[in-house]
Amino acid sequence: MASMTSPKRSFSRRRFLGGAAGLTFAVGIGPKGTWLVANAAANVDGIDVGAWVRIAPDNRITIVTPAAEMGQGSMTGVPIALAEELDADWSQVDLEMAPAEPEIYGYQSRRGKSMGIYGSLAIRSYFDQMRLAGAQVRKVLVNAAATEWGVDPSTLITEPSTVVDPVNRRSLSYGEIASFARAPEELPSLSRDELKDPRDFRLIGTAVARHDVPAKVDGSAQYSIDVQLPGMVYASVVHAPVQVAKPVAWNDEAVSKLPGIVAVVGLEHGVAVVGKTFENVLAARSAFEIEWDSSAAATGFDSEPMLESGYAEMLNDAAGEVRVVNSAGSGAAVFDNAAKVYRREFRSDYAYHAQMEPLNAVARFDAAGKQVEVWEGTQAPGASRRAIAQALGLDVSQVEHHQQYLGGGFGRRSITDYTIEAALVARAVRLPVKLIWTREEDLAFGMFRPQNLQCVEAVLDESGKVTGWRHCVVGDGRGLLYSGINIEDYYKVPHRQIETRGASHGIRLKHWRAVAHPFNLFAIESLVDEIAVDAGLDPFTFRRERLGMTPKAQAVFDTVEAMSDWHTQRPTGRALGLSVSERSGSLGAGVVEISLNRDTGVIRVHKVWVAIDGGIIVQPDMARANIESGVVYGISSVLKERVTVKGGAVEQSNFHDYRLLRMTEAPEEIHVGFIDRDTPPTGLGEIGNPFIAAAVANAFFALTGKRLYHMPFTPERVRAALAA
Amino acid sequence: MVELNVNGNTVEVEADDDTRLLWAVRDHLGLTGTKYGCGGGFCGACTVLLDGNPVRSCQVRLSLAAGAEVTTIEGLSSDRNHPLQQAWIAEQVPQCGYCQSGQIMQAAALLDKNPNPSRDEIVRHMNGVICRCGTYTRIVAAIQRAAKEA
Numbered sequence: 001m002a003s004m005t006s007p008k009r010s011f012s013r014r015r016f017l018g019g020a021a022g023l024t025f026a027v028g029i030g031p032k033g034t035w036l037v038a039n040a041a042a043n044v045d046g047i048d049v050g051a052w053v054r055i056a057p058d059n060r061i062t063i064v065t066p067a068a069e070m071g072q073g074s075m076t077g078v079p080i081a082l083a084e085e086l087d088a089d090w091s092q093v094d095l096e097m098a099p100a101e102p103e104i105y106g107y108q109s110r111r112g113k114s115m116g117i118y119g120s121l122a123i124r125s126y127f128d129q130m131r132l133a134g135a136q137v138r139k140v141l142v143n144a145a146a147t148e149w150g151v152d153p154s155t156l157i158t159e160p161s162t163v164v165d166p167v168n169r170r171s172l173s174y175g176e177i178a179s180f181a182r183a184p185e186e187l188p189s190l191s192r193d194e195l196k197d198p199r200d201f202r203l204i205g206t207a208v209a210r211h212d213v214p215a216k217v218d219g220s221a222q223y224s225i226d227v228q229l230p231g232m233v234y235a236s237v238v239h240a241p242v243q244v245a246k247p248v249a250w251n252d253e254a255v256s257k258l259p260g261i262v263a264v265v266g267l268e269h270g271v272a273v274v275g276k277t278f279e280n281v282l283a284a285r286s287a288f289e290i291e292w293d294s295s296a297a298a299t300g301f302d303s304e305p306m307l308e309s310g311y312a313e314m315l316n317d318a319a320g321e322v323r324v325v326n327s328a329g330s331g332a333a334v335f336d337n338a339a340k341v342y343r344r345e346f347r348s349d350y351a352y353h354a355q356m357e358p359l360n361a362v363a364r365f366d367a368a369g370k371q372v373e374v375w376e377g378t379q380a381p382g383a384s385r386r387a388i389a390q391a392l393g394l395d396v397s398q399v400e401h402h403q404q405y406l407g408g409g410f411g412r413r414s415i416t417d418y419t420i421e422a423a424l425v426a427r428a429v430r431l432p433v434k435l436i437w438t439r440e441e442d443l444a445f446g447m448f449r450p451q452n453l454q455c456v457e458a459v460l461d462e463s464g465k466v467t468g469w470r471h472c473v474v475g476d477g478r479g480l481l482y483s484g485i486n487i488e489d490y491y492k493v494p495h496r497q498i499e500t501r502g503a504s505h506g507i508r509l510k511h512w513r514a515v516a517h518p519f520n521l522f523a524i525e526s527l528v529d530e531i532a533v534d535a536g537l538d539p540f541t542f543r544r545e546r547l548g549m550t551p552k553a554q555a556v557f558d559t560v561e562a563m564s565d566w567h568t569q570r571p572t573g574r575a576l577g578l579s580v581s582e583r584s585g586s587l588g589a590g591v592v593e594i595s596l597n598r599d600t601g602v603i604r605v606h607k608v609w610v611a612i613d614g615g616i617i618v619q620p621d622m623a624r625a626n627i628e629s630g631v632v633y634g635i636s637s638v639l640k641e642r643v644t645v646k647g648g649a650v651e652q653s654n655f656h657d658y659r660l661l662r663m664t665e666a667p668e669e670i671h672v673g674f675i676d677r678d679t680p681p682t683g684l685g686e687i688g689n690p691f692i693a694a695a696v697a698n699a700f701f702a703l704t705g706k707r708l709y710h711m712p713f714t715p716e717r718v719r720a721a722l723a724a
Numbered sequence: 725m726v727e728l729n730v731n732g733n734t735v736e737v738e739a740d741d742d743t744r745l746l747w748a749v750r751d752h753l754g755l756t757g758t759k760y761g762c763g764g765g766f767c768g769a770c771t772v773l774l775d776g777n778p779v780r781s782c783q784v785r786l787s788l789a790a791g792a793e794v795t796t797i798e799g800l801s802s803d804r805n806h807p808l809q810q811a812w813i814a815e816q817v818p819q820c821g822y823c824q825s826g827q828i829m830q831a832a833a834l835l836d837k838n839p840n841p842s843r844d845e846i847v848r849h850m851n852g853v854i855c856r857c858g859t860y861t862r863i864v865a866a867i868q869r870a871a872k873e874a
Contacts, residue, residue: 071819071820219757234751277743354856357759628859662851
């Protein structure tokens, strides 16, 4: 039996570029900027080059995949765009994970090159770049075959991994071409109209199996928590119960003497204990007596009274600072002479990412302390590598980064605090260290979706049309509070004003799946439903006639109306609810069918239908899986999940009191429909969850005549709403 | 030193009697397919079979595991040819994949005793294993497929 799993072979530029026969295509960075180069140019000294594609004489094609894989399928989906234009035979394609070098492997973002995979960015950011690279490589192969045969390249076509000369009835496989061809010094230029017509796609839009799935059914997929190095020790960090408090003093000597303990290392926000085994470390964790400083901002903060009354006071404080995030038309002035105004308040609790793999990383320093290797699963390898270097006072080149599979990301793994801790501890003990936060630590020192109060006001003109919308979000987290208030993307409300009133509680906050959309859309679409009911109109009709829909919205609403068979009566005890969904450039509309146990207050979502416009759907099954995932994530959060803070400390500690949706509670059916489009792909990783809250709340109203204004809809809140 | 029977092999683990099976399997034996999720028996990511019964290995002391047959995901098949693994691939179940060893081991125990479970039986049996990516509907489909094809 194997006694050790060694880290999987990491990417090696030398191995990729050097020696191997065949054709290698790379991205070069030099005086001319960034460009695709062939292997001849790649060997020029002084130019930073990273390989993208290699075609070997045996016909195997290796594509370097830049996208972090956290379950969304992007490590497969991104290179499919390249393989499509290359006209590669996918069964001959191997994938290698790119190193953390955004200058080479990043997509172009507004702030430069980035490998950050969040905001459902992977496919939509890499799609064009990958297609162009693939088409360029294909052109090299076609030109090489044309030269070999002495024909005009325009007379040639390609079949998967083969150049075909239809006139002379001959063909060469890509591997054969790679064995004789010399890549040109500079790759041929390519215009966008040389890309394939979407009707000719062979891979995009078909069912390609995910690269990572086989390794995920036999336990061989390697996450950072699985990395084992010779001589490795284990570590865990105890952070302050009051978030971000610093350790002042601790029983260093007593803990150090415990069985198997190698060292105790003080860190900025906690104390690490290092031991020979993780069970040694776990035992030592509970023996800590740590004195924390009492100056942390969160000291004394109680989240519940703040959410119940504190935010309302801030909302109504005439002297309080209001930040206008967005204003259109006559903004808030439309409220001055309104025929009818609706005003409602909605609340949402803190939510935790709860990725299944607790945060962890492995780090190893060289003997001189000058070079560190880290193994982690991160959503942002480039930024992480820089942050680690900065935290350790090193140059980026001194940090060797090994990306691993991520056991869930959901926004939490785009910041690398845990890996920095691992590296600091590794430097202190000069041993390879695997640092694991326990689940309790992962939750207590979590970074949450912020709690908030939303005040939503809608103005109706005399004909009953909604002409104005004012939306104020109160809470901590600035940009994390209002990302989902993009009414103009789906409704035609001419006058809008979006405001925030900020608080600061000292609680760690972070992008959570779809950021602020889940609670913003809860407020928007709950109020829309309320006005529709008052108007005596079906919610689809109301949205079409009184709000007005953008063409995209029209399509998704029409589709989900048909998919869900909306106008057909449901069995007694069941009801439907509707909401728009919007995120990452995609638009959707969803319907849920719920039932309610009036005694317990438990809501159950049985069926879900969602129609989405996501542009070109690169991989329909992966896309569906993303939406299914979002739906379940959404239901879990909307019905169950809440973090509360008392005295600055998180009150929940593990999955017994931070409850996630389980299989008996999951919907029996999730139906996903995509609008047929040939527009560029938009994000699909997060559009599955933002519509759930309002759809459930609206279904709850249809069933009970009562409204839910506070998410999550826990049994206690549901019973209170029923009794109101 | 504790003697264990893991995946048909007798192995010795240099650990105390009260060490949890999870750490013995992962860290001492290098069988990292079994995952740490919560350490409290709440999430099921660490599920292995003990004499054919699904257990949360983070809760099982080595003193209890000694003398029993321990089966981990690595011991389920030699080349991922167990009907459940094949069905998991066919239905493209895993997303992040972290819970899936636990899901598959939990499902294996079900099919072993009940080769043709109803949907309700599947869901109730699987309820202890959390999937944060929400692959539940595909897990049900995969178990039904494996039951049919086995």
